[in-house]
Amino acid sequence: MIYVKNHVIFGGCCYSAVIVQQAISKSSLKIACSSCNLRELCLPVNLSSAEVEQVENLTQQKRSYRRGEYLYRSGSRFQSLYAIRTGFFKTQVLHEDGREQVTGFQMAGEIIGLDAISTDVHTCDAIALEDSEICEMPFSSLEELSRDIPSLQHHLHKIMSREIVRDQGIMLLLGSMRAEERLGAFLLNLSQRYAARGYSPNSFQLRMTRQEIGSYLGLKLETVSRTLSLLQQRGLIQIHNKSLDIMDLAGLQSTLKS
Amino acid sequence: MIYVKNHVIFGGCCYSAVIVQQAISKSSLKIACSSCNLRELCLPVNLSSAEVEQVENLTQQKRSYRRGEYLYRSGSRFQSLYAIRTGFFKTQVLHEDGREQVTGFQMAGEIIGLDAISTDVHTCDAIALEDSEICEMPFSSLEELSRDIPSLQHHLHKIMSREIVRDQGIMLLLGSMRAEERLGAFLLNLSQRYAARGYSPNSFQLRMTRQEIGSYLGLKLETVSRTLSLLQQRGLIQIHNKSLDIMDLAGLQSTLKS
DNA sequence: CATGGTTCTTGACATATATCAAATGAAATC
DNA sequence: GATTTCATTTGATATATGTCAAGAACCATG
Numbered sequence: 001m002i003y004v005k006n007h008v009i010f011g012g013c014c015y016s017a018v019i020v021q022q023a024i025s026k027s028s029l030k031i032a033c034s035s036c037n038l039r040e041l042c043l044p045v046n047l048s049s050a051e052v053e054q055v056e057n058l059t060q061q062k063r064s065y066r067r068g069e070y071l072y073r074s075g076s077r078f079q080s081l082y083a084i085r086t087g088f089f090k091t092q093v094l095h096e097d098g099r100e101q102v103t104g105f106q107m108a109g110e111i112i113g114l115d116a117i118s119t120d121v122h123t124c125d126a127i128a129l130e131d132s133e134i135c136e137m138p139f140s141s142l143e144e145l146s147r148d149i150p151s152l153q154h155h156l157h158k159i160m161s162r163e164i165v166r167d168q169g170i171m172l173l174l175g176s177m178r179a180e181e182r183l184g185a186f187l188l189n190l191s192q193r194y195a196a197r198g199y200s201p202n203s204f205q206l207r208m209t210r211q212e213i214g215s216y217l218g219l220k221l222e223t224v225s226r227t228l229s230l231l232q233q234r235g236l237i238q239i240h241n242k243s244l245d246i247m248d249l250a251g252l253q254s255t256l257k258s
Numbered sequence: 259m260i261y262v263k264n265h266v267i268f269g270g271c272c273y274s275a276v277i278v279q280q281a282i283s284k285s286s287l288k289i290a291c292s293s294c295n296l297r298e299l300c301l302p303v304n305l306s307s308a309e310v311e312q313v314e315n316l317t318q319q320k321r322s323y324r325r326g327e328y329l330y331r332s333g334s335r336f337q338s339l340y341a342i343r344t345g346f347f348k349t350q351v352l353h354e355d356g357r358e359q360v361t362g363f364q365m366a367g368e369i370i371g372l373d374a375i376s377t378d379v380h381t382c383d384a385i386a387l388e389d390s391e392i393c394e395m396p397f398s399s400l401e402e403l404s405r406d407i408p409s410l411q412h413h414l415h416k417i418m419s420r421e422i423v424r425d426q427g428i429m430l431l432l433g434s435m436r437a438e439e440r441l442g443a444f445l446l447n448l449s450q451r452y453a454a455r456g457y458s459p460n461s462f463q464l465r466m467t468r469q470e471i472g473s474y475l476g477l478k479l480e481t482v483s484r485t486l487s488l489l490q491q492r493g494l495i496q497i498h499n500k501s502l503d504i505m506d507l508a509g510l511q512s513t514l515k516s
Numbered sequence: 517c518a519t520g521g522t523t524c525t526t527g528a529c530a531t532a533t534a535t536c537a538a539a540t541g542a543a544a545t546c
Numbered sequence: 547g548a549t550t551t552c553a554t555t556t557g558a559t560a561t562a563t564g565t566c567a568a569g570a571a572c573c574a575t576g
Contacts, residue, residue: 095434101429101430101433101434103426103430114419114422115422115426116419119423143412143415147411150401153404154401157401157418158375160372160375160418160422161372161373161374162376163422164373164422165377167428168373168425170429171425172359174432175359175432175473175474175476176357176359176473176476209522209523210525215434218432218433218434221523222524222563222564222566223563225523225525226526241524436533467552467553468553468555478534479553479554480535480536480555483555487555499541499542499554
């Protein structure tokens, strides 16, 4: 499966990189996204200036969230999609018995809330893992606008489809990889996403706890900790608390090929 | 998490039931779906007769597939979504090292191919598990038509969102359930989907092998076999080869609550 | 700066599931 | 209908990960 081979198993990484490149070459897009820095939503769309203004209006509602704050909760009524302008979020579903499952970590430029379109009710919690800014986009307006702007319509479909592909990658990971491979894939995915945003792919802070990583990867926090120690012993990474350095990218990638 | 509690962990089940009920009460919808029996695509939409005809045109391309035949392959170019008219499919992604992961089982009235919108290339294989009939819907036509028919547009979004929710349910299952719970959730999901289609929820044929079930649930085929035997010993099910009878639905449901 | 509460690491041990293997049963093919 | 092939079941054993526990490091708060 090529997604594993190219280490984009979580989906969206390479695509993001492409988008960032496009941003540099298309000035109109920069305008469209100036209000919210919405790489995901606006960029691949070739808009006229009138259309740009319409999208601007749509994405004008901004808000800040403190670390630990909920963007929305499971069970709450769906009205908007949210684009992360800056910061870092997690989404999770909760069992009634207390078990939690993290379904994703989202960073700047990504869209959350897509799950709620299905039933008009949010099916997961979205929680800020650091102080963040988000743009709220009323979904009915987005649908309306995308009827007038085919390229926006198609882009919205792509965003939703990409989420499906991403989820399939995680299913693959959870269903058939060992702890070491899961961690390797996870770290490489973060690395690529930081790189796509202009940050170092080799050195970054983990914004989540071992427990949250474990929940996401279907492992216990002790296993996460042990496996990270193991990767460090092998010289593939340096990890001290939440600071991660990838020392041997190729080596880390090769853990996935076995 | 309510999805587990209500045993719709895989998503789409209860919704399907609602759709079937709607079908009975709305005559215009029956017309719209007569060509392909597309519960998922057409039904919740309130269409005028002119619109009905447009949708009819869209879904006119039908084809039969024999058991084992590929509907599409990973890597092939994306052009259409496919609605299953009759039959049973699986979708799977393949590792380069031979590992396979089944990402879903689809039955009549469900739509496949949504993953490919993202990159215009199919990211998985879709294979008929029994002789089946499908309706092909060129996606560009679907997008065009949904610009004119808002209720169709919204329905398309719901279908995609539902797929995302379904995938999250499977992530939950793969990330935090034991073998017994996974099998329980799997069988209950099939049961509900058959029920929604007017078949017995207590007695049906498994269309897939133990190995395919295992791949889907992140288990080895031996574990699937052992766990099914265990559920049978407890009097919850009767299973002989591919014939399944649910003897104690409540008991089976209670395996999920622990 | 001290303090209390998380979070993280590491060890010893338990257990669920995987692996390997062999026998049985079902289904496809000639 | 006979034969080959494939799917399933079950047992014995191996192993990866979970569980329990304790100490250390880190962080937020007063």
